[in-house]
Amino acid sequence: xxxxxxxxxxxxxxxxxxxxxxxxxxxxxxxxxxxxxxxxxxxxxxxxxxxxxxxxxxxxxxxxxxxxxxxxxxxxxxxxxxxxxxxxxxxxxxxxxxxxxxxxxxxxxxxxxxxxxxxxxxxxxxxxxxxxxxxxxxxxxxxxxxxxxxxxxxxxxxxxxxxxxxxxxxxxxxxxxxxxxxxxxxxxxxxxxxxxxxxxxxxxxxxxxxxxxxxxxxxxxxxxxxxxxxxxxxxxxxxxxxxxxxxxxxxxxxxxxxxxxxxxxxxxxxxxxxxxxxxxxxxxxxxxxxxxxxxxxxxxxxxxxxxxxxxxxxxxxxxxxxxxxxxxxxxxxxxxxxxxxxxxxxxxxxxxxxxxxxxxxxxxxxxxxxxxxxxxxxxxxxxxxxxxxx
Amino acid sequence: xxxxxxxxxxxxxxxxxxxxxxxxxxxxxxxxxxxxxxxxxxxxxxxxxxxxxxxxxxxxxxxxxxxxxxxxxxxxxxxxxxxxxxxxxxxxxxxxxxxxxxxxxxxxxxxxxxxxxxxxxxxxxxxxxxxxxxxxxxxxxxxxxx
Ligand SMILES: [Zn+2]
Numbered sequence: 302x303x304x305x306x307x308x309x310x311x312x313x314x315x316x317x318x319x320x321x322x323x324x325x326x327x328x329x330x331x332x333x334x335x336x337x338x339x340x341x342x343x344x345x346x347x348x349x350x351x352x353x354x355x356x357x358x359x360x361x362x363x364x365x366x367x368x369x370x371x372x373x374x375x376x377x378x379x380x381x382x383x384x385x386x387x388x389x390x391x392x393x394x395x396x397x398x399x400x401x402x403x404x405x406x407x408x409x410x411x412x413x414x415x416x417x418x419x420x421x422x423x424x425x426x427x428x429x430x431x432x433x434x435x436x437x438x439x440x441x442x443x444x445x446x447x448x449x450x451x452x453x454x455x456x457x458x459x460x461x462x463x464x465x466x467x468x469x470x471x472x473x474x475x476x477x478x479x480x481x482x483x484x485x486x487x488x489x490x491x492x493x494x495x496x497x498x499x500x501x502x503x504x505x506x507x508x509x510x511x512x513x514x515x516x517x518x519x520x521x522x523x524x525x526x527x528x529x530x531x532x533x534x535x536x537x538x539x540x541x542x543x544x545x546x547x548x549x550x551x552x553x554x555x556x557x558x559x560x561x562x563x564x565x566x567x568x569x570x571x572x573x574x575x576x577x578x579x580x581x582x583x584x585x586x587x588x589x590x591x592x593x594x595x596x597x598x599x600x601x602x603x604x605x606x607x608x609x610x611x612x613x614x615x616x617x618x619x620x621x622x623x624x625x626x627x628x629x630x631x632x633x634x635x636x637x638x639x640x641x642x643x644x645x646x647x648x649x650x651x652x653x654x655x656x657x658x659x660x661x662x663x664x665x666x667x668x669x670x671x672x673x674x675x676x677x678x679x680x681x682x683x684x685x686x687x688x689x690x691x
Numbered sequence: 692x693x694x695x696x697x698x699x700x701x702x703x704x705x706x707x708x709x710x711x712x713x714x715x716x717x718x719x720x721x722x723x724x725x726x727x728x729x730x731x732x733x734x735x736x737x738x739x740x741x742x743x744x745x746x747x748x749x750x751x752x753x754x755x756x757x758x759x760x761x762x763x764x765x766x767x768x769x770x771x772x773x774x775x776x777x778x779x780x781x782x783x784x785x786x787x788x789x790x791x792x793x794x795x796x797x798x799x800x801x802x803x804x805x806x807x808x809x810x811x812x813x814x815x816x817x818x819x820x821x822x823x824x825x826x827x828x829x830x831x832x833x834x835x836x837x
Binding site: 422423424426427429430434435436437438439440441442443444446447450451452454455458499500501502503504505507549550551552553556 | 766771775787808
């Protein structure tokens with residue numbers, strides 16, 4: 302297997318954008334090529350488009366060739382769309398990684414894009430709810446906020462996690478996003494404001510939830526061997542893990558432990574030949590505040606049941622044991638489903654380059670993790686990245 | 692009876708239920724007479740949720756319909772207060788719970804009628820009920836006992 306690196310990438314600003322799905326893809330493509338000085342569009346032989354549901358949000362299917370045209374590439378080796386709901390962006394990177402490692406592609410572009418703000422919010426909510434088992438769970442009212450609320454309800458019951466601890470996750474990530482001009486939300490949201498925001502799905506309130514976001518992001522992957530042709534500061538893929546368990550909620554082993562996350566983490570650490578203690582920082586999927594708390598535990602950053610204490614003690618903040626979600630996370634930057642996993646990779650790459658604003662810089666970071674869950678947390682996807690070659 | 696808003700098929704959460712559309716039409720036929728059922732594999736004895744056409748464990752299509760317990764308890768609960776999908780806006784707010792059915796490992800997600808989320812508790816006893824829409828389609832929910 303060939304070693305693989307990311308050589309650059311760029312973002313379209315996240316938010317409620319006055320732009321179409323196609324235009325967001327154009328912006329991400331433009332920003333990506335601007336970031337990689339020695340790369341020409343004709344050098345790209347493959348394209349992977351992370352997009353969760355353009356059929357619903359943009360009434361458009363067969364989007365990969367459309368993106369190729371929008372960003373000006375002509376793939377001659379592999380072209381496809383990757384769909385894994387909230388992890389669609391990371392899936393694009395994973396598939397590009399696999400193809401380059403296997404020798405099917407030499408230079409692959411990944412573009413993640415989602416346009417979620419549409420004129421009719423209930424129609425958007427309908428689309429989001431069909432990420433779960435629509436016939437048996439969606440019909441009962443299940444969608445993302447109720448599902449994560451059930452996990453929060455059970456985690457509070459099983460481990461004594463508090464409302465305040467969950468609010469601290471939101472306050473931390475919103476504070477990081479004040480340093481990020483690409484974020485949907487760039488204002489501080491203190492703990493008291495989280496605790497008094499409107500109830501959405503008890504115990505979760507508005508600021509426990511990530512936003513409904515338009516956005517796009519792009520990265521380019523090539524072999525570790527060729528990476529230095531394009532940049533002095535490649536970011537190498539050190540390992541990966543992914544696990545899917547169940548779909549209908551009745552078949553879950555637990556709602557306060559995410560077993561597929563523990564499995565994905567085990568494989569990611571094994572393949573990267575590291576343990577959780579070797580990570581200098583991590584981008585984890587904080588679609589809801591409770592998610593980040595459960596991820597501290599099930600990724601092995603702290604003992605099971607101590608995730609609430611972990612945020613309370615500042616261990617996931619800058620200067621703590623492992624700074625988490627320095628770009629502002631999904632809570633602060635928003636969550637355009639297809640773009641999120643790629644935006645996380647860009648944050649780690651910029652951290653390794655020390656090109657992020659000083660206020661969120663993790664000094665001398667060498668190893669970082671990007672994690673996404675998807676759907677009702679039945680799938681977990683992890684990539685481990687390094688500043689140095691594996 | 693629950694009011695029906697006519698939506699295009701691909702925006703409607705309620706499944707089409709008769710034998711023209713699904714191999715598990717018996718599930719819905721049983722609901723109509725108040726039975727809460729699922730499939731069980733005659734070859735490997737696996738009890739399924741949701742009801743199946745093919746056993747996921749052994750691949751058999753030799754399945755039978757069996758009755759599920761109609762009582763259980765709240766394993767976890769929440770409610771939808773904001774952000775309803777199309778067709779659910781008029782139902783807000785409503786409570787949902789993972790219902791641990793008596794004697795089984797299944798924790799089935801269900802709407803819970805007749806209670807406010809502020810009054811819900813983990814461990815609370817619930818019983819099965821059915822709702823029929825005015826287009827004749829049927830589904831199950833739970834409600835507090837007593
Ligand atoms: Zn069987």
